[in-house]
Amino acid sequence: LKDRLGLTAPLLYLALSLIFFARSLPGHFFTFYLGRGPDPSQFMWSFVWWPYAIARHLNPLMTHMIWAPTGLNLAWATTVPLASIVMFPFTHWLGPVAAYNILQIVVLPLNAWAAFVLCRYITRSFWASFLGGYIFGFSPYMLGQLPAHLHLVLAFPIPLVVYVAARRFNSEMGTRAFVGFLGLLLTVQFLFSIETFATMTVFGAMAIALGISFAPPELKRRARSLVIPVLAGYALALAAVSPYLYCLFALGLKRGQFWSSDIFSVDLLNFA
Secondary structure (H helix, E strand, C coil): CCCHHHHHHHHHHHHHHHHHHHCCCCCCCCCCCCCCCCCHHHHHHHHHHHHHHHHHCCCCCEECCCCCCEEHHHCCCCCHHHHHHCCCCHHHHCCHHHHHHHHHHHHHHHHHHHHHHHHHHHHHHHHHHHHHHHHHHHHHHHHHHCCCCCHHHCCCCCHHHHHHHHHHHHCCCCHHHHHHHHHHHHHHHHHHCHHHHHHHHHHHHHHHHHHHCCCCCHHHHHHHHHHHCCCHHHHHHHHHHHHHHHHHHHHHHCCCCCCCCCCCCCCCHHHC
């Protein structure tokens, strides 16, 4: 019964996503896209570029097909490489617009389902977990970023990282399995969005540091025991994305201001 209930959660989230976002797509699925502004066209271009470059043995992180004649180091651009590769069958069969629409429809349910898995592990309650998944997957942040910033809503690895860390914290997962799963999830998140990967890393380090500093003695010991396996998971992930990191740091990007601070700025107090 519990398994059947667990399987209904992603279906319910998907139904909500279809109701919320896909009502205008029937009859226009291949010509209209869910989004606004110029950013979605960049992701659709990426859906085509990554499979194209890999099939022709090109470096997918360096291209002269945009910003000609100088080209562009795509390690410094939001090209969602992993999503582009995963979506290749849909891009090939249906075209980049339809593939983008499909991912837009399923991404929030994926995020919600991952949070549901974490909440179900903690609470053992289906409805509390379903609500927790909904709050994460359909949060104001997700709804605000979905129309333009696909890379910032591809966040389902984050709850799963917390889930495997909680399993290891409670000694329900071996060290090797934890390092392997963590390395895999970190690699996936990195190849979705470096910004989100970095934010997750900062807050994860804060969580462990706070646990070591303020938890009762037994929980402090268990929090400290996470440090080495977490570092090992990160080492595994960084090794997996080392070609990306090479292009990011060794090849560099033209320095200087790209956008006016009048258009893109934030009050430092927001971070506090």
